[in-house]
Amino acid sequence: MATITTKLTRLLGIRTPLVVPPMAGVSGGALAAQVSSVGAFGFVAAGYDTVETLKSQISLAQSILESHKLNKSLFGVGFLAWQLDQRKKEEAEELVTIALQENVKAVWFAFGNDLQRWIKFVREYDDRHGKAEKTLAFVQVSTLEEARVATEEWKVDVLVVQGIESGGHGSRHSPPLLTFLPSVLSLPFLSPDCADAIPVLAAGGLATGAHIASMLTLGASGAVLGTRFLLSPESLYNDVQKKALSEANETSTVRTVAFDTVRGTLGWPEGIDGRALSNDTVKDFDQGVPVKELQDKFKEAVKNGDHSRILTWAGTGVGLMKEIKSAADIVQELHADCGSRLKAAASYV
Known part of the structure; x- marks a missing residue:
């Protein structure tokens, strides 16, 4: 299938403008690598893990990518910044350093009162080690002001705009995605018409390729889907949780x-x-x-x-997913659906 070209796909070298986020207790090395192996981009969640567990999951992702004869760095690691802040300084920095030492392509930070500290830590590590290709910094935001600060002051590489529909943790004050995303994209330095604008990703209640297409038409460079990938063998959710997800509806x-x-x-x-x-x-x-x-x-x-x-x-889109499929099959299904909806939309003009 042809690449759907956006700022995100060009930046990451992928063909599907889809990111599977770091979900604590769910996103291990197998899920991240299988997603990346078929053209999207997956994250391992550091979550509440120990140094040893994170090393193990990174190694698993690398081995899977190598088995597909792909660059073993083609995935990211995501951190809960408040968890890093609660740890001893040396332990927190060791966790982030592990990801950087393994040359993962990206890191993701969310939910902290001093995210800038960790962006700076990553930049300084890359500078000290003379990395030819910098580690991409994803930051998740819940308000327009957070979007401005992350972009103008922290100089992040990718901005994730999370609406209130998202499963897992988020701000109870976030606007709905269909309001929040256009508000962020109305900022001059994030406008789709701005050549220097960084990729902006949409997150919150998305479940289908048509959803991804709709976010692209609004001006996003890609979409973040988490709940859909809970219903995959690679997800670390157990069979009871997966059954509950498959039986859920839009009011669950x-x-x-x-x-x-x-x-x-x-x-x-x-x-x-x-x-x-x-x-x-x-x-x-x-x-x-x-x-x-x-x-x-x-x-x-x-x-x-x-x-x-x-x-x-689970996010609000959970009622739109009923089957357990491999992560690779889900990506391919979403890619095809997104492509067909984009073509259909183009026929209107």
């Missing part, structure tokens, strides 16, 4: 802090919560059931594989 998700509370994954910046499939954990949390009771029930549910209480992150 809810924004909540219930799961972070019961899991003890607290420390997110102000205003951040998560979108997941609603279940009894959320209902009980909203009704004021004591946290200790919720935690006990949650642990038991995890042990027994009971989805009435366990966590399954």
Whole structure:
């Protein structure tokens, strides 16, 4: 299939303007590499992982890409900046350095109160080591001001605009994507008409190739799809979670802090919560059931594989996906669908 040419595909050397983001507990080396092996771009999530786990997942991604006779650096690593900030300085810097030492093509930073620190760390590492090709810095934003700062002050390479429809964590104050993306693209230095503008990616509730095409027509250089790839063998989600996703509909998700509370994954910046499939954990949390009771029930549910209480992150587009397919097949399906919708749109003028 022909390349769909955008600023993103030219920058990354890929043919599909699609990025599969770093999703903690989901995006391992297998998912990232299989996505990249067929022309999109995948990220390994560092998440809450140890140094050893991250090394293992990077090595897995590299081995898969090499087996396809591709550049073993054709993937990225994503970091939760607030998690880096909570670690000891040496440990946090070691995690980021691991990715840089392995020459991954890109790093992704989100959800921190000092993202600039980590952008600077990456730039200084590249300069010290005389890297011929700099590490690309992706930054995820939730407001127009964040978009301005990331672009004008931090000089990021790719901007990810996340609408409130996104699965997993995001700002509860984010606008809907169809409002937020055009607002960001109206900034003169990010306008599609600006030759020097960096790629802007759209994220939030996207599930189909037609969705990707619609984002391109709005002026984005690509799209970020996460939930769709949870329903793949390469996803680290278990069978219970995948079954719940396949049975979900357009009303199944809810924004909540219930799961972070019961899991003890607290420390997110102000205003951040998560979108997941609603279940009894959320209902009980909203009704004021004591946290200790919720935690006990949650642990038991995890042990027994009971989805009435366990966590399954998902975006609003979850009702549009029903099948478990390989990550490679999903990319190819999305590419073909996007291409056909772009051609159809061109026929209108």
